[in-house]
Amino acid sequence: MSDWLFDLGNSRFKFAPLQGVRAGDVQAWPHGAEAMPAQEIDNLPTGDIAYVASVAAPALTASMLELLGQRFAQVRVARTEAEFAGLRIAYADPAKFGVDRYLALLAVADRREPVVIAGVGTALTIDLLDGHGQHHGGRIAASPTTMREALHARAVQLPASSGQYSEFANDTADALASGCDGAAVALIERSRERAAEVLGTRPALLIHGGGAPALMPLLPDAQFHPALVLDGLARWAVHQPPAAR
Incomplete structure (x- = not known):
């Protein structure tokens, strides 16, 4: 067992x-x-x-x-807590902060270095953590996959998938891939730039989620951590009181 x-x-x-x-x-x-x-x-x-x-x-x-x-x-x-194992959440009401975002932060809080974490799934989530375990808030947007699906739902002639990234595409499928992936990359990059202004140092960039691999070539110094939420859940698990375990 x-x-x-x-x-x-x-x-x-x-x-x-x-x-x-x-x-x-x-x-x-x-x-x-x-x-x-x-x-x-x-x-x-x-x-x-x-x-x-x-x-x-x-x-x-x-x-x-x-x-x-x-x-x-x-x-x-697992539930989001205001403070746990050296991590402090920026939200006034921790219950409103998604447990997946919370656990992704918890997974790296013991690294004691500033990081921007981007989760690319159904949503695109971006969070900033400083080197002292303090969360500085983040953003939520539609992921590239969700953008494509939303466009297809409103205009069925636009394909919901396929296409290759290009800076200036000359094909509709490529233009959709380029626009949606590019929008996500631009938001991630802007968040990292503003994070550097807030913290006075450029944070590392960690990416996870099913849609992350498609963005990795566009973010050359990003670190891909596919199991980040599960790693955070593991850290949460080992910090539970013995009676609860």
Whole structure:
């Protein structure tokens, strides 16, 4: 038996074994807004403790917690806290700060260096953390994938996917890819520039999420951390009181 980490996002479900203070090998599945494919559910692991973070719809979250409760002796759900393990959140009401953003910050808070963290999933989230564990707030925007889907929904002749990035594209699919990816990159770069003004030093840039690989060639000094939320959940897990674990 073992302890496992579960990250239920808006469109993907990721899980990994807890290995020390980090996540082990990660598995990821796409999911619908209200349900998880039955075949994948049958392949969920069993163990002692399931540590869970979710930003998914309440109905899907509730059904997954019930399923995990049948497979694990304990289920522990991570919540955003104003201060935890050296991390201090900028939001006046921590409950309004998404637990995925919180855990991504928690994953790197012990590095004690200023960082901008960009999560590229259904949304594009950007957060600034200084070298003393203080969160300075952030931004939320549509991710490139969500931009493409929104444009396609309003104008079906515009493809919802495909195309290659170009600074000045001469094809509609390429122009869409260039515009949507470029918009995300521009917001990330502007945030990093302003972060340098706020902190007096240029922060490192960490990127995670399913849409991150497409942006990496456009952000040459960015660090890709695909399991950042799960790593943060692992750090949250090992800091729980013994009675809770």
